[in-house]
Amino acid sequence: MIKIANAQFWVHDQDEALAFYTRKLGWEVRSDVTMEAWSFRWLCVGPPGQDGTGLVLMPVPGPPLLDDESSARMAELVAKGAGGTLFLETDDCQAAYDDLSARGVTFNDPPTKQPYGIDTSFRDPSGNNIRLTQVMEFDPSRV
Amino acid sequence: MANVPAARHLLRAKDLADARYFEPLAVADLAAAAGLSPAHFSRRFKATFGESPHQYLLTRRLERAAALLRATDWSVAAICFAVGAQSVGSFTASFHRVFGMPPLAYRAAFPPAERHLRIPRCVALAYGRPQNRTFREDNTRGASLALTSANAHGGPDDQDRERAVLGA
Numbered sequence: 001m002i003k004i005a006n007a008q009f010w011v012h013d014q015d016e017a018l019a020f021y022t023r024k025l026g027w028e029v030r031s032d033v034t035m036e037a038w039s040f041r042w043l044c045v046g047p048p049g050q051d052g053t054g055l056v057l058m059p060v061p062g063p064p065l066l067d068d069e070s071s072a073r074m075a076e077l078v079a080k081g082a083g084g085t086l087f088l089e090t091d092d093c094q095a096a097y098d099d100l101s102a103r104g105v106t107f108n109d110p111p112t113k114q115p116y117g118i119d120t121s122f123r124d125p126s127g128n129n130i131r132l133t134q135v136m137e138f139d140p141s142r143v
Numbered sequence: 144m145a146n147v148p149a150a151r152h153l154l155r156a157k158d159l160a161d162a163r164y165f166e167p168l169a170v171a172d173l174a175a176a177a178g179l180s181p182a183h184f185s186r187r188f189k190a191t192f193g194e195s196p197h198q199y200l201l202t203r204r205l206e207r208a209a210a211l212l213r214a215t216d217w218s219v220a221a222i223c224f225a226v227g228a229q230s231v232g233s234f235t236a237s238f239h240r241v242f243g244m245p246p247l248a249y250r251a252a253f254p255p256a257e258r259h260l261r262i263p264r265c266v267a268l269a270y271g272r273p274q275n276r277t278f279r280e281d282n283t284r285g286a287s288l289a290l291t292s293a294n295a296h297g298g299p300d301d302q303d304r305e306r307a308v309l310g311a
Contacts, residue, residue, distance in 0.1 A: 030214060042262060065270070
């Protein structure tokens, strides 16, 4: 059997990302260790109650991993929203929307009925997209 | 509206402590979440959950702090503020009282966070390659590593680190 362990987002600033995921979303720090010899900081967060799965927040690398031009371009793509999407589930989309809105999270759209349930989406400070869905029995007429 | 059992309101306060312990929450905020006056709330909370709301919030913060001591290399002060405690002195004292040892001794009782990181091989390959250091810089780094190994972080040497990575 193969399972998803961790997913990864590129972020512009690990401290800013850490503050967003923990203090605004209320997620846990799974690990945050700086390996000075590598100039590398392993930062992993995840929602309480789902221990096995986390989100690794990595800075856009520069030289020698990635040349300056590519690095700048990748940072720009993430800022443009082309970095990717994390799909989350909740049992009450409206309640989560209200709670997170009160915490200062800016949503792209209000909770909206879809054939597959109710969902909404927001971005992390770097521009990564996060979709939050309350999954319901499929109903093509629920639009 | 249906008659809601009183315990449901108290549970709201407990959930608030679990979800937002890292904010400067006080018993008054928990009481407000339950819609009760602080004095009445504290009595009802204790009768329902067996401990006072203050004790519940404090032990939640300490439990989270212990997790951060194991999982990160953050300083005690950083952890204190990250879990919503206001004063490093009283946080350290509470931690000592509850866990029977001060925070850094607690951390030292576990493998250093760096040792049990499950760094994927792709990361090791990308970031672990030495980057054109001169001998002089290597010596400086060695000296600072020796200094940090005197504190509770443990400061594993490169061989240990390599083992940790390969063992992932």
